[in-house]
Amino acid sequence: MSQISRIRGTNDFLYNDSRKLRYIEEILHKKSRIYNFEQIRLPIFEYTDLFQRGIGEETDIVSKEMFTFTDRGNRSITLRPEGTAGTVRAAIENSLLNERSINKIYYIGSMYRAERPQKGRYREFNQYGIECIGSDSPHTDAEIIALNLDILKTLSSNLNCEALSILNLEINTVGCEKCKPKYNDALSKQLASQKDKLCTVCQNRYDKNILRILDCKNEGCISILENVVKMYDYACDECKAHFNILCDALNKMNIDFNINPKLVRGLDYYTKTAFEIKSNYLGTQSALAGGGRYDNLIGIFNNGKQVPAVGSAMGIERLLIILEDSNFDNTIKNSIDIFVVLFKETSNVGIEIINKLRQKNVSVESDFNIRSIKSQFKTADKYNAKYALILGPDEVLDNKATIRDMNTGDETKVSFETLESVILSKLK
Ligand SMILES: [Zn+2]
Numbered sequence: 001m002s003q004i005s006r007i008r009g010t011n012d013f014l015y016n017d018s019r020k021l022r023y024i025e026e027i028l029h030k031k032s033r034i035y036n037f038e039q040i041r042l043p044i045f046e047y048t049d050l051f052q053r054g055i056g057e058e059t060d061i062v063s064k065e066m067f068t069f070t071d072r073g074n075r076s077i078t079l080r081p082e083g084t085a086g087t088v089r090a091a092i093e094n095s096l097l098n099e100r101s102i103n104k105i106y107y108i109g110s111m112y113r114a115e116r117p118q119k120g121r122y123r124e125f126n127q128y129g130i131e132c133i134g135s136d137s138p139h140t141d142a143e144i145i146a147l148n149l150d151i152l153k154t155l156s157s158n159l160n161c162e163a164l165s166i167l168n169l170e171i172n173t174v175g176c177e178k179c180k181p182k183y184n185d186a187l188s189k190q191l192a193s194q195k196d197k198l199c200t201v202c203q204n205r206y207d208k209n210i211l212r213i214l215d216c217k218n219e220g221c222i223s224i225l226e227n228v229v230k231m232y233d234y235a236c237d238e239c240k241a242h243f244n245i246l247c248d249a250l251n252k253m254n255i256d257f258n259i260n261p262k263l264v265r266g267l268d269y270y271t272k273t274a275f276e277i278k279s280n281y282l283g284t285q286s287a288l289a290g291g292g293r294y295d296n297l298i299g300i301f302n303n304g305k306q307v308p309a310v311g312s313a314m315g316i317e318r319l320l321i322i323l324e325d326s327n328f329d330n331t332i333k334n335s336i337d338i339f340v341v342l343f344k345e346t347s348n349v350g351i352e353i354i355n356k357l358r359q360k361n362v363s364v365e366s367d368f369n370i371r372s373i374k375s376q377f378k379t380a381d382k383y384n385a386k387y388a389l390i391l392g393p394d395e396v397l398d399n400k401a402t403i404r405d406m407n408t409g410d411e412t413k414v415s416f417e418t419l420e421s422v423i424l425s426k427l428k
């Protein structure tokens with residue numbers, strides 16, 4: 001039978017990588033709790049309709065990146081490409097929006113997009129997302145931005161990662177339903193004469209979703225857009241005030257930021273605030289985290305009743321790439337307390353001792369294949385064992401064992417009676 005390989009664009013997170021993920025996740029949980037966000041866990045697949053209506057038919061995600069299939073009941077199902085639509089669906093379906101005035105939600109989980117796989121961009125990837133539903137205050141936008149930065153800075157300092165200490169926060173306003181059309185008009189008029197010079201993707205965007213032209217990476221489009229009209233100049237008073245208060249709040253929190261008038265993000269549902277946190281390390285294309293306000297999304301699923309909300313998502317695989325240049329491997333190094341060296345005659349006594357120690361929360365490993373003493377010590381080193389407990393046949397007959405300090409090589413003989421207490425005191 002031929003070998004089966006994993007699907008292109010997916011990853012196997014083996015021991016070390018899995019520990020790294022867990023370390024990051026622990027920080028995500030801890031920081032989320034400090035800002036009083038609560039975790040939810042939602043299905044990985046949803047009805048396709050949720051994403052079509054929530055994210056927008058014209059977005060890249062919905063038009064070409066979703067993993068969609070028909071199930072046995074002939075329903076169209078999609079693997080979630082992002083977390084916001086599902087969160088909104090769950091909040092409405094479980095009546096969360098009625099119970100609390102503000103819901104602060106976070107999630108950590110895998111998302112699926114059929115993109116061309118490259119470093120930091122996978123078809124199955126892990127995302128940390130936060131959503132604050134029920135407030136129209138620009139201060140909640142500031143809070144979301146602060147939490148993202150807090151996480152990245154904590155990882156940077158804990159793991160001594162310089163690349164993560166140099167971050168660039170970009171913010172913009174994309175307007176609301178009142179002022180967005182005016183801006184779209186102005187943009188459309190300004191670009192009309194140069195429409196032919198835009199890339200083919202942007203020519204299509206020009207008619208369907210003109211805002212998306214602003215973040216085109218094509219050199220020709222970038223130069224055409226150099227002196228393009230700015231959203232802020234067309235924003236209504238409410239959107240202007242919202243943006244000004246956000247800037248003021250960021251200043252008060254000593255958070256540096258750059259205003260990027262071309263930052264629109266790839267999703268239709270954003271209103272007012274859009275933001276991205278970039279690291280120079282990943283190149284200009286890649287944001288580590290990004291998000292924005294979506295005051296007009298919830299009404300789509302809530303019988304037209306709008307509830308203001310703001311949220312963000314952070315890509316965990318991209319973090320892992322940045323953290324390659326850090327102390328990560330040393331910080332998460334796995335170790336065990338005791339490696340028990342066994343002989344054929346002593347494995348029966350061994351299992352009894354091993355079990356007793358584990359009941360006392362001592363981490364213990366041994367080699368029941370009873371390979372040579374030399375290879376058992378090699379294994380002890382591989383697991384970074386603090387001590388080896390050697391159960392030699394003659395010693396065991398005498399109710400004794402030898403404890404070796406794996407750092408110093410010092411050995412002490414201990415009787416079975418005192419074994420447990422000696423080990424516990426050494427591990428203190
Ligand atoms: Zn507006």
Ligand SMILES: [Zn+2]
Binds near residue numbers: 198199201
């Ligand atoms: Zn273009």
